[in-house]
Amino acid sequence: MTRKIGVLLGSFRRAAFTRSVADAAIAQLSDNCEASIWALDELPLFNQDYDDDGATPPQWAAFREQVAAADAVLVVTPEYNRSFPAVLKNALDIASRPAGENRWAGKPGAVISVSPGRIGGALANQHIRQPLAFLGISVLQQPELYISDVASLLDADGHLSDERTLRHLKDFITAFEDLIG
Numbered sequence: 001m002t003r004k005i006g007v008l009l010g011s012f013r014r015a016a017f018t019r020s021v022a023d024a025a026i027a028q029l030s031d032n033c034e035a036s037i038w039a040l041d042e043l044p045l046f047n048q049d050y051d052d053d054g055a056t057p058p059q060w061a062a063f064r065e066q067v068a069a070a071d072a073v074l075v076v077t078p079e080y081n082r083s084f085p086a087v088l089k090n091a092l093d094i095a096s097r098p099a100g101e102n103r104w105a106g107k108p109g110a111v112i113s114v115s116p117g118r119i120g121g122a123l124a125n126q127h128i129r130q131p132l133a134f135l136g137i138s139v140l141q142q143p144e145l146y147i148s149d150v151a152s153l154l155d156a157d158g159h160l161s162d163e164r165t166l167r168h169l170k171d172f173i174t175a176f177e178d179l180i181g
């Protein structure tokens with residue numbers, strides 16, 4: 001049976017390192033997984049009034065359905081100011097509501113953090129685990145994956161090409177698929 005995996009990116013910058021890593025992660029998934037990168041950057045900012053007024057934005061409604069239909073979620077994120085970017089928090093909030101309709105609950109998840117700096121987005125990676133746990137997502141605990149100095153790991157076309165990192169990524173994705181079951 002095909003398992004649907006929603007990929008939540010923390011950056012939609014045109015040449016995002018995050019995207020390069022996400023593409024490499026998706027490429028490691030086995031054939032019975034179908035991954036799609038969700039357009040979190042098209043989601044209007046959360047405001048409960050939209051739901052309360054019966055004016056739920058269509059992008060929210062479609063996103064909530066996407067989340068409900070997914071078997072698992074993979075977060076690939078940079079670190080912004082020692083935490084994770086707002087685009088991710090907005091998405092988590094939107095599909096957690098209206099109250100009592102949390103679409104995230106019970107899904108397996110995994111987190112990869114990415115940085116051109118030296119600590120691999122470790123604080124973003126740790127911070128996002130807090131809302132993910134609260135939302136009932138079972139997050140892969142081991143192995144962890146913090147990708148530092150990411151610019152040095154890409155080839156001239158922006159593809160992740162560093163062999164050691166690709167091996168870590170493979171181990172990570174294998175463990176994630178085991179968690180999904």
Ligand SMILES: Cc1cc2nc3c(=O)[nH]c(=O)nc-3n(C[C@H](O)[C@H](O)[C@H](O)COP(=O)(O)O)c2cc1C
Nearest residue numbers: 011013016017018019078079080081082115116117
């Ligand atoms: C608002 C902002 C805050 C940032 N804060 C951090 C940080 O706390 N830690 C870090 O390693 N890099 C930080 N950076 C640098 C990002 O790691 C870098 O811009 C990276 O390229 C962003 O990921 P992307 O290439 O996927 O867009 C920050 C960048 C921005 C724009």
